[in-house]
Amino acid sequence: MTHVILVVEDNERNLKLLRDVLEYAGYDVRVARTGEDGISLAASEPPDLVLMDLQLPGIDGMEALRRLRGSPRTADIPVVAVTAQAMKQDRERALEAGFNGYIEKPISVRAFPDQVRGFLPDGQVGTE
DSSP, rough: OOOEEEEOOHHHOOOOOOEEEEEETEEEEEEEHHHHHHHHHHSSSSSSSSOOSSSSSSSSSHHHHHHHHTTTTTTSSOOOEEEOOOOOOOHHHHHTTTTTTEEEEOTTTTTTHHHHHHSSTTTOOOOO
């Protein structure tokens, strides 16, 4: 089974890097560039995991998470903040808001697939 990961990121460079690293690790990657599009895609094709930037055009990552958690169809999908907001209070605020985890940008290309695997329901990478 190939895990599906939805990346919600508006910065084209960051999006390309995240997508490329995840695809190389064997994941099926879906992409949304706004919080609204991320919510819509997660509801129509529920992924195994959502990686969400906090600063997005339109609604931000915190509001997108609130809406995902508020819908029975998407409430149980793990959502991880992937953000350049790297202050300790930013991490705490994201976790208190209900994110399942927090990964700082810039990501470590080497460590990122293992970080992501830790948030998947079965802890597995790529295809089994």
